[in-house]
Amino acid sequence: MNRITEASPLSAKDKTSFAYLTIKDRLPVILSKIADSVYRLKGKIKESHGEEGTEDLKSLAGYIAKLRNEVQTDKPVVPIQDGRTDVSVWNDYLTEIITNTGTPPRWFESPWLYVECYMYRRVQEAAELCKTLKDFDVFRDQKEKSFFDSQQAILVLMEHLHNVVAELKSGQQVDLKHLFENFLKVSLWGNKCDLSISAGQDVAQTSSPLDQLQMFEPNILVDNSEAVLTCLQRIKVTKGHPACVDIILDNAGFELMTDLCFAEFLIASSLASKICFHVKAMPWFVSDVTTYDFNWTINQLCASNNTHMSKFANIWKQYLEDKTWQVSVDDFWTLSFPFNEMETRCPDLHARLAISDFLFLKGDLNYRKLVGDLAWPFTTPFHVSLRGFQPAPLCTLRTLKCDTVTGLRDGQADEVKAKDEKWMINGNWAVISFSDKLS
Incomplete structure (x- = not known):
């Protein structure tokens, strides 16, 4: 993709890999993976839902096959027809596009952010139109397998968390900056574990995340962790209490564990007094966290025979009971709109974030929505690329898996490309980008 002097939308035809197969190949790969997963579950569904469940599964599989054909043959986008609360938003926006362009959007030429989000919404429609499988998550088995496959790395992380919290509670002198940056960067690199970028192939963290920090340090292209x-710390002084922090989550599995540990560190170090986790309202981009995934993860830790896992899981359950931690769901996170449109399209959520002291946004999709999935010149200041979205001071933790990024220094992109031709798409490079001002 050629960079241009003014930001323009990235369309499906701009994509060149899976990351970086073309859309013509990429989305069918995901849909084929879904179909395979559905087929493997037929025995379990029959046992739990009987013949009616089996028929629903057949209908779901047929719907996915139909959707795959629509993608491959570049059919026009059609209205959503289930009963979820977001249907009118999707369909009104489709009408808005047709009114503005004179023609329905199609898979190959439309803005990539829109058609990719639309595809996952259609996958949910397949479940919603069933009688017995309305709550069926076609990605659940993959997410849970990713969690179990990452057990050794999770054990290392939980033991480290235990030691750090004990050190903080002891009252002895600690290097807060070092500890903060470690947990922040573990959460950052947890974002490498993304099932949507691997077409749903197995993804797990198998090595110590702490051992990797030094190795990956040169791959952080923008590091605003000190800011x-x-x-x-300034919020704590000016408000007289630790910050109320919102974390907009990305992936379940190992990444969610890194986010929970980071959140525990913020509480234990008195950098935060309350934390609100924002999860997806439906299964989304294969591995994104839903309310079910969040609760399932803590329940798995509770049931563990590992002392550190069960200990923190019980602490976190208490946090949820006394509202130190909260879990929030909003349809906006599973719409296709960039975040600078949140205030007009979802004013209640924007108002809710505006009373937060600090926002952390995890992952590639949240980053794409922050910057509008536009082809910004690489050196565009990050706060400028937010295009006015600044309800509170915010930081995005993102490993690069899609070809848009801002805030780089002059010549930095060329330097990195000389080392790694696929630097923008393979998840091996990252940014910790911070903004506390409007563009």
């Missing part, structure tokens, strides 16, 4: 810590 983030300074902001959190």
